[in-house]
Amino acid sequence: MPADMDLRAEGCRYRYANGTLAVRDFSGDFPAGEITALFGPNGSGKTTMLKNLAGIYTPAEGKVSLGGRELNRLPPKRRAALTAYVPQQSVPVFPFTVGETVLMGRTPSLGGVFGPNRQDVTKAREALESAGASELWDRCVTELSGGQRQLVLIARAIAQDTPVLLLDEPTASLDLHHQHDIWRLLGALAETGKTIVASVHDPNQVLWFCRRVVVMRYGTVEIQGDSRTIFNDNLLESLYGRGCLRTEAEGLPVILPLFS
Numbered sequence: 001m002p003a004d005m006d007l008r009a010e011g012c013r014y015r016y017a018n019g020t021l022a023v024r025d026f027s028g029d030f031p032a033g034e035i036t037a038l039f040g041p042n043g044s045g046k047t048t049m050l051k052n053l054a055g056i057y058t059p060a061e062g063k064v065s066l067g068g069r070e071l072n073r074l075p076p077k078r079r080a081a082l083t084a085y086v087p088q089q090s091v092p093v094f095p096f097t098v099g100e101t102v103l104m105g106r107t108p109s110l111g112g113v114f115g116p117n118r119q120d121v122t123k124a125r126e127a128l129e130s131a132g133a134s135e136l137w138d139r140c141v142t143e144l145s146g147g148q149r150q151l152v153l154i155a156r157a158i159a160q161d162t163p164v165l166l167l168d169e170p171t172a173s174l175d176l177h178h179q180h181d182i183w184r185l186l187g188a189l190a191e192t193g194k195t196i197v198a199s200v201h202d203p204n205q206v207l208w209f210c211r212r213v214v215v216m217r218y219g220t221v222e223i224q225g226d227s228r229t230i231f232n233d234n235l236l237e238s239l240y241g242r243g244c245l246r247t248e249a250e251g252l253p254v255i256l257p258l259f260s
């Protein structure tokens with residue numbers, strides 16, 4: 001992986017057609033070879049910002065660059081070869097098989113003249129296997145559970161084999177077992193030099209699996225840096241009031257909600 005795959009947003013601003021200013025002023029760094037969490041309360045602008053980072057949305061002001069090249073100035077096919085985006089939840093309309101869906105991730109780099117070749121199929125099968133869902137290959141996507149669909153979308157992005165992977169709450173509908181498998185997979189991909197950005201709801205998942213965190217509030221960045229340093233009592237109190245406690249279990253930091 002080239003060393004110039006650091007993703008950077010500078011002064012980004014994004015407003016929806018209905019006038020909602022979802023991202024006010026966002027500057028953040030997403031280094032290659034690491035998982036960076038995008039963390040913040042509901043409505044703080046995480047999904048909107050992820051789509052700006054993916055080049056799906058274009059910021060009205062500011063810019064997103066990858067290794068110094070501005071993403072939105074690149075032709076769509078070149079961009080698709082650089083960034084893969086995994087949406088939070090999407091309900092499939094067409095009855096494609098899982099295999100066909102994962103193969104769609106190969107579209108930007110199709111080897112065959114008339115469609116996927118044997119190597120594309122191998123890559124797609126490997127991607128589904130790495131997501132722990134190889135048994136779903138022949139199933140119809142409209143007949144899957146939400147968690148299974150999420151694994152398929154992650155596999156499709158892995159099959160795309162881009163240097164940057166952006167995921168919107170990648171483990172939100174997964175059971176504990178698949179959550180850990182997906183984080184382990186993302187960690188292994190980061191070790192190969194990929195730039196991974198994931199919006200995450202659960203502060204413990206940030207602490208355990210994401211070395212860096214960018215904390216968003218009201219469409220802007222509140223603080224960013226090493227997650228274990230940033231998730232201190234002051235930040236937690238400002239985010240959650242006195243409703244939680246940072247402690248340790250088995251040598252790992254743990255954030256516990258306090259029910260009183």
Ligand code: ADP
Binds near residue numbers: 020040042044
């Ligand atoms: P988060 O991912 O942190 O929950 P979002 O980026 O989804 O936040 O939303 C940020 C703000 O933008 C919210 O106020 C939300 O209502 C608004 N928003 C999200 N999507 C749209 C849309 N398609 N059109 C208009 N407003 C939107």
